[in-house]
Amino acid sequence: MQSYRKLLPSASALFVFEAAGRHENFTRAAAELGMTQAAVSYAVRTLEAQLGVPLFNRSHRAVELTEAGARFHADVSAGLARIQKSAEAMRVKGRETNVTLSASTAFASMWMLPRIPKLREDLPDIDLRIQTSVRDLDLEEEGIPLGIRGGDPSGWPEYHAALLAKEVVTAVASPAFIDQNGLPQSPSELARLRLIHLDEPVREACDWKEWFQSAGVSYQPHSRPLAINDYVLVIQAALAGQGVALGWQHLLESQLSSGALLPVTSHTYHTGGAFYVVWPRSRELSMPAQRVRDWLLAQGG
Template identity: 70%
Template structure:
């Protein structure tokens, strides 16, 4: 069986042949490839001898492809072009920098997604990957460089942290709900309306009784209530006019600015806690992850 190695003296001979055929001039091919005209001529002659046919008609200051040479040159050019594109794709893929950010679904969808276009503009060479979970992931165990979590830094002694946003909890409703039911202008007025409850399965989250207590009201729920274990769905229910929910300001501020939500009740609970960007103390933060961390903090 005839092999490629037995047919072609070297892959370099094909590169030289492609350049010589494109220019139809050994001297210009040599200039392009950074070699001597004699070396180009020698490589072409070796290729012709290996294939057992003439590929060029040598002329004064020119080298015209023969009919066989033209067909072979078309195939060689196409092959080298495909190889070049594949090599470039691999090279560019190797240059991509991936950074993973662990966060809640609520943070990912309500805080991060609206800012992704800005991140791509500011950090075009970084491929950000967001990993969501119902619990705060162990960044060391999962080999994730960055995370976002709420609470107090002393609760995470194995992480460095930087504050992203203070925890401020208000009450929010949709404009349609307000139009249909009137604007609740106090916590007491809110208590008379339909309330939507967030029941986090793992993370600790402020509840309606805590929020009312911060306003000096002993709130005791009556009747049936709508309880949802995902904050994104809570806000979707509010947008659909199903009632009033608690609004974590760093998550809902854009919806408020856009007029999709309205703050009601005239009261905001400042818990004294905050949401932080965290990263492990066990390993050095990469340059790319450092840039993502700094970009996140710059958004506040």
């Protein structure tokens, strides 16, 4: 197949023809393009020679597009308009400094907010906007470039997905609760303590039954368990000494490292799942969004 360069007229000739055809006046086209009238006339004649057809009917003081010239002008104008629109969109995208990240409230408050000072230090020119929701948003429909999702990427064929953190769940409680109730010697003993349940409204999440099953323990909840539908509040209840909570390790790094929360057994459940940074396959990420994505992945290790 021949290259476009051999098949198509030069870009400059097309620009001249578009202006000349729009004005149907070589002098006005020359003034718009910053050329002489003679240069416009020469460019049009050269284009006609390349195409093998006349594009203008010429009279003493006027020019008019021929039938073939009018058809060609419509195509050239449409093509140049699309190129202009695409170029402008890329220029706008290159100037954008706002990046929106969709995430759960738990991820936003427990993973992201502690890292905001680091983000500002590393990416001082980017304004990150975090949009939280009880469900995973449709990033394409919402016009959001980046999101955090837990689960299996094979279920999201419309997204690229990059691993942020594996899903590792342990049982945690405050030092005050442990002082009052002691450390259980096994997961089965833990089942007799006061447990805080996450009643997740939309997203699927590991629960106590699944966690105990991973430890080889059959678990039946108490008749009146403490159940909360917001994971941030679950952890606030655990910090307040109200019971033992399931702790997703990637969310509780600061609480575990500071000793505000402590593991209550040696059993840790590796679910086989993970959390990912996702972005739509349907559109290219802006440069700022790419930088935020890469920063998130670096933070996740």
